[in-house]
Amino acid sequence: MSTEKKPLNFIEQIIEEDLKNDYKISDLKFRFPPEPNGFLHIGHASSICLNFGLGEKYKAPVNLRFDDTNPIKEETVYVDSIKKDVAWLGFKWAEECYASDYFEQLYNWSVDLIKTGDAYVDSQTSEAIAEQKGTPTKPGTASPYRSRSVEENLSLFEDMKNGDTAEKAHVLRAKIDMSSPNMIMRDPVMYRCLHKAHHRTGNDWKIYPMYDWAHGESDFIESISHSFCTLEFLPHRELYNWFVERVGKPEDLKPKQREFARRNLSHTVVSKRKLAQLVEKNIVSSWDDPRMPTISGLRRRGYTPESIRNFADSIGIGKRENMIDVAHLEFCVRDDLNKKAPRVMGVLDPLKLVITNYPEDQTEWLEAENNPEDESAGSREMPFSKELYIEKEDFREEANRKFFRLKLGKEVRLKNAYIIKAEDVVKDEDGNILEVHCTYDPESKSGSGTEASKRKVKGTLHWVSIPEAVEAEVRLYDRLFSVEDPTADKDKDFIDFINPESLEVTKAYVEPSLKSAKPEDKVQFQRIGYFCVDQDSTSDHLVFNRTVTLRDNWKK
RNA sequence: UGGCCUAUGGUGUAACUGGCAACACAUCUGGUUUUGGUCCAGAAGAGUCUAGGUUCGAGCCCUAGUAGGCCAACCA
Numbered sequence: 001m002s003t004e005k006k007p008l009n010f011i012e013q014i015i016e017e018d019l020k021n022d023y024k025i026s027d028l029k030f031r032f033p034p035e036p037n038g039f040l041h042i043g044h045a046s047s048i049c050l051n052f053g054l055g056e057k058y059k060a061p062v063n064l065r066f067d068d069t070n071p072i073k074e075e076t077v078y079v080d081s082i083k084k085d086v087a088w089l090g091f092k093w094a095e096e097c098y099a100s101d102y103f104e105q106l107y108n109w110s111v112d113l114i115k116t117g118d119a120y121v122d123s124q125t126s127e128a129i130a131e132q133k134g135t136p137t138k139p140g141t142a143s144p145y146r147s148r149s150v151e152e153n154l155s156l157f158e159d160m161k162n163g164d165t166a167e168k169a170h171v172l173r174a175k176i177d178m179s180s181p182n183m184i185m186r187d188p189v190m191y192r193c194l195h196k197a198h199h200r201t202g203n204d205w206k207i208y209p210m211y212d213w214a215h216g217e218s219d220f221i222e223s224i225s226h227s228f229c230t231l232e233f234l235p236h237r238e239l240y241n242w243f244v245e246r247v248g249k250p251e252d253l254k255p256k257q258r259e260f261a262r263r264n265l266s267h268t269v270v271s272k273r274k275l276a277q278l279v280e281k282n283i284v285s286s287w288d289d290p291r292m293p294t295i296s297g298l299r300r301r302g303y304t305p306e307s308i309r310n311f312a313d314s315i316g317i318g319k320r321e322n323m324i325d326v327a328h329l330e331f332c333v334r335d336d337l338n339k340k341a342p343r344v345m346g347v348l349d350p351l352k353l354v355i356t357n358y359p360e361d362q363t364e365w366l367e368a369e370n371n372p373e374d375e376s377a378g379s380r381e382m383p384f385s386k387e388l389y390i391e392k393e394d395f396r397e398e399a400n401r402k403f404f405r406l407k408l409g410k411e412v413r414l415k416n417a418y419i420i421k422a423e424d425v426v427k428d429e430d431g432n433i434l435e436v437h438c439t440y441d442p443e444s445k446s447g448s449g450t451e452a453s454k455r456k457v458k459g460t461l462h463w464v465s466i467p468e469a470v471e472a473e474v475r476l477y478d479r480l481f482s483v484e485d486p487t488a489d490k491d492k493d494f495i496d497f498i499n500p501e502s503l504e505v506t507k508a509y510v511e512p513s514l515k516s517a518k519p520e521d522k523v524q525f526q527r528i529g530y531f532c533v534d535q536d537s538t539s540d541h542l543v544f545n546r547t548v549t550l551r552d553n554w555k556k
Numbered sequence: 557u558g559g560c561c562u563a564u565g566g567u568g569u570a571a572c573u574g575g576c577a578a579c580a581c582a583u584c585u586g587g588u589u590u591u592g593g594u595c596c597a598g599a600a601g602a603g604u605c606u607a608g609g610u611u612c613g614a615g616c617c618c619u620a621g622u623a624g625g626c627c628a629a630c631c632a
Binding site: 007009033034035037067069070072073125126129130133134135136137138139140167168170171180181182183184186189191192193194208210211212215229231232233234235236259261263266314315316317318319320321322323324325327328330331332334338339343369372373404405413414415416417419446447453456457459460461462524526527528529550551552553554555 | 557558559560561562563566567568569570571572578579580581582589590591592593594595624625626627628629630631632
């Protein structure tokens, strides 16, 4: 495709190596296997982009597989949100699969394993089993039930399956090696008895397979060639291979598990448990609160799928501990929105500006470019009148020459309009500035081509005409945590590092063209930042979420 | 008294598998600009965890350390 040879990450190198050896390109098949017990977050986005990205690169199918082996924690609502998020990111899965679809097959294979002496029913408490497991430095000891006869195992397993035994009474274990240096290999549990209804299989099953038993076999059933997971599963690889070798025919292509490092993002947390706490403790409003690093939160915040995919691609994939600066994520949205978001004007902290030499009841409709980065975005008209709002921080009675804004006796350009000169201020008895009075140069109208319009002035301000201004609610979001890694301090709870200013709600005045803005519309309030219309927004009550500020080089 | 993984500018990844370290973000300078945005030009910043070894030559290979991470759920 592209002539430039982009360096391959280590995962791609593994695939290229396999392709050179015993794999055909048509053998390639991947999967994204979320457990439907929570919402997807930015960390998952990396995994999604890795797997589906590989699918696009090699034109290989990628399955969306729900790893639904634990009915206690899993629910259909999560299935739905996961599907929505993956689709929103712009990926198409080949098949929608469920580990639960394979329960029957898994059961039959387990019976085979019992028959070959590779599995047995243990009837001890989980405490006793844990006790016998040993420690990383001490080998485990065998269960007294380890040498049960095949017949007894078969019969007990049958009882378990039928729900004739109590939960916790028995488990099925693989018979491997109680003294393995890899603790995962010390006779891992394959099945537990759980008399719970499953979101898809209902009450059909009284036993449910454990992750290790279900995952690799699901990969095998779907002919997945490469099964990518995070680093903490590395010790599971040995078991993954052990199971997969015992299933199917020797000549079958067996899936390969390979591991990569999960991504950590600065100034936030990326763990389902911690994110759940933020919701439960009402620190954020919901899972899709725009401050949450969930896909749904980022979407509501105004992030685009392209920006997230570009982020995932640009941070690459590795095997070491990492902490990615959220500034990089912010760069990615700005980069995308700069090309896409229409420019509009809105004043967040208004200061009344009166143009003393402008006709009393006149309203002019001035042309304004929608996006200087995109010719095809066209233009719109916005009203100009005698009384305007400008940003309070854009005016000072006096300031040094580094202040490129309005000060008494000096000129400034009103974006898309005229050059004005501040003449006077009106204050209340406490000295607060209530109004700024200025004069305008009628010859300086933007785009008029006159000599006056071409004059260079120190600064350009955004503004909005008071009579036509539309009131809107603006939610100014900032980083959720005030430190890079809120989990770093072992003596403190991560909640202690919440940024108290992560949300500021304020009232703004925006230009009238925004009246028809719809949820998820994205705009750039010029000189301020990128904003996204919130789902709470209505035509009577506009609500904008700040996605990210503009990059600001002005140092005070 | 274990096994496994990892170690490259502030951050994240590269380095044609042995030929004196590159890209992006962040930072700092200039220039352009009717957004202190964008864009353009440029700068600074690592000698690749340490110590040995192999080699004409090591970030890449070997050995030993050191540091960090993972592994003892009827979770995934």
